[in-house]
Amino acid sequence: MGGVNASILVVEDDPSMLAALSDVLESQGYKVTQASSAEEAVVVTAQKQFDLIITDVRMGREDGLQAIEKARKSQPTVGTLVVSGYASEAETLRAVSLNVGGYLKKPFKMKELLENVQRILEQRTQERRRGQERAQLRKALWWSWEALIQVLDDAGTVL
Numbered sequence: 001m002g003g004v005n006a007s008i009l010v011v012e013d014d015p016s017m018l019a020a021l022s023d024v025l026e027s028q029g030y031k032v033t034q035a036s037s038a039e040e041a042v043v044v045t046a047q048k049q050f051d052l053i054i055t056d057v058r059m060g061r062e063d064g065l066q067a068i069e070k071a072r073k074s075q076p077t078v079g080t081l082v083v084s085g086y087a088s089e090a091e092t093l094r095a096v097s098l099n100v101g102g103y104l105k106k107p108f109k110m111k112e113l114l115e116n117v118q119r120i121l122e123q124r125t126q127e128r129r130r131g132q133e134r135a136q137l138r139k140a141l142w143w144s145w146e147a148l149i150q151v152l153d154d155a156g157t158v159l
Helices: 015-027 038-047 064-074 089-097 110-155
Strands: 007-011 031-035 052-056 079-084 102-105
Touching (some): 007 015, 015 110, 031 038, 038 052, 079 110, 102 110
Parallel strands (some): 007 031, 052 079, 079 102
């Protein structure tokens, strides 16, 4: 479910940044859920499906990358966008290894955020569509194979 009406989890420990991100996303028609810590994000993602998680990296005890890692256990295909004011090289490498959909360095323009959100959601929609097409092709192939076996059985042919 890409685009408007997509469900987005915003994870940010700075209350004013959390509010600003949520307001901008909601003004574009997205359904936004807020979490003020990585731990809270993990609890929320275990209860509700999201199309996208937008998270800060550095927060309290756990960071946003840990939240993504844990969320993907229950939502392996969730889109991800990381925002950070000061990411270390190690954090950047972790983000790459987690295959995050986008990475924005603070400060950023809200237009950049929205462009990244739209791009990531469109990619997820295309990937889901390709997956559905592959499943339909597998089903058609399986049906054809079963039909062929039935024809051969009816003809008394041995494979």
